Amino acid sequence: MKKDPICKMDVSEDEALTTEFNGKIYYFCSEGCRDKFLKEKTHKFxxxxxxxxxxxxxxxxxxxxxxxxxxxxxxxxxxxxxxxxxxxxxxxxxxxxxxxxxxxxxxxxxxxxxxxxxxxxxxxxxxxxxxxxxxxxxxxxxxxxxxxxxxxxxxxxxRRRLKVEGEEKFQRKGVFYGNIQDFSFVQGENAAVVGGGNSALQIVKNLHTVAKDIYLISDFALTADPAIIERVNHFKNLQKYEGFKVIQFTGENTLSSVSIRKKAEEKTINLSVKGVFIAIGxxxxxxxxxxxxxxxxxxxxxxxxxxxxxxxxxxxxxxxxxxxxxxxxxxxxxxxxxxxxxxxxxxxxxxxxx
Ligand SMILES: Cc1cc2nc3c(=O)[nH]c(=O)nc-3n(C[C@H](O)[C@H](O)[C@H](O)COP(=O)(O)OP(=O)(O)OC[C@H]3O[C@@H](n4cnc5c(N)ncnc54)[C@H](O)[C@@H]3O)c2cc1C
CATH class of the missing domain: 3.50.50.60 (FAD/NAD(P)-binding domain)
Incomplete structure (x- = not known):
């Protein structure tokens, strides 16, 4: 036997009306009791x-x-x-x-x-x-x-997320979305930028005198304005990975590397980085x-x-x-x-x- 939570009557499990609420099954003697229960639960205030x-x-x-x-x-x-x-x-x-x-x-x-x-x-x-x-x-x-x-x-x-392993864990511990004002934590360190539009390339521009090596990772060919693409192409510390997907972020307490893979290929490349800036919309x-x-x-x-x-x-x-x-x-x-x-x-x- 079960107890109707509204009228407190005993009801048989086989004959009772039921409803599931927050993962628990409740048993009722009548539709009236069930409606009252649902009203109370869903109209708390x-x-x-x-x-x-x-x-x-x-x-x-x-x-x-x-x-x-x-x-x-x-x-x-x-x-x-x-x-x-x-x-x-x-x-x-x-x-x-x-x-x-x-x-x-x-x-x-x-x-x-x-x-x-x-x-x-x-x-x-x-x-x-x-x-x-x-x-x-x-x-x-x-x-x-x-x-x-x-x-x-x-x-x-x-901001759109990549939805890959480690992304949540290293948020603000090496993984950032879009441009940030203070890049000093990647001073003299390797950094990666994910995305191929104007925002991503603007970050590359901002990083170029700060970071050691910059890896630009984009799913497809770059879509940014030709002028900014031409500009960053002259940066000696830029390595482009076009047609690559991010697979995983790894590290101890803070980010230390990002794994990428060329689409439709098996081989994974691990890039050692202190910061990754994601600009994918x-x-x-x-x-x-x-x-x-x-x-x-x-x-x-x-x-x-x-x-x-x-x-x-x-x-x-x-x-x-x-x-x-x-x-x-x-x-x-x-x-x-x-x-x-x-x-x-x-x-x-x-x-x-x-
Ligand atoms: C890293 C970064 C740096 C930036 N730097 C600058 C800068 O230097 N200068 C500048 O001017 N702008 C900057 N911006 C942009 C600026 O922050 C945004 O334009 C501004 O915050 C937009 O304000 P908003 O109130 O419209 O939305 P948001 O700031 O996005 O706030 C939306 C709110 O709605 C809440 N919410 C969403 N869905 C629900 C729901 N279903 N129920 C209840 N609550 C909900 C959210 O939790 C949040 O509190 C920056 C943005 C980022 C991400």
Missing amino acids: LTSYELVIIGGGPAGLTAAVYAATLKMEVFLITKDLGGQAIDSTKIENYMGYDFITGPELIEKFKYQLIHSHYIDHLISEVEKIEPVNDGFHITTSELNKYFAKTLIISTGMT FQPNSSLISHLVKLNERGEIIINSDCSTSYPGVFAAGDVTDAFGKRIIIASSEGAKTALAARQYILNLRRKGG
């Missing part, structure tokens, strides 16, 4: 807000601070506070500072979020957004549920909302000049959008703009009696 912001990078944090200043009922849900900006070692383009590191700037953003205006927020991943009559239901990975009249999507983007984090809003061919959310999207009540800001320029200052200013636009949307709803 249904807290309502005028505005829910998803994503706490520069765009989402700025939107949250602006929305609070505009006296909106705002809630921020984000996997982390800071987003990609935390990885920037030296930001030279943010007004008010000659230069500042990403972590320092994010500390200041967080101070505004938490101390200057306490803004209700949750560190969690949003897994689902469903449109309902008068707004949206948002479900997090813990199955908490929230209601919002309007949404700001500021989920940014993720970006992926906008738009899949969460792709069922509602229009995306461009790169998967970015198409926005209007007020950050509205093709779906009423959904606004978007920062790197996840098709706005030109992927920069902290641009993401922040788009975040401010989107809060103003979301407030206007709420005022219009109120005028219509919503």
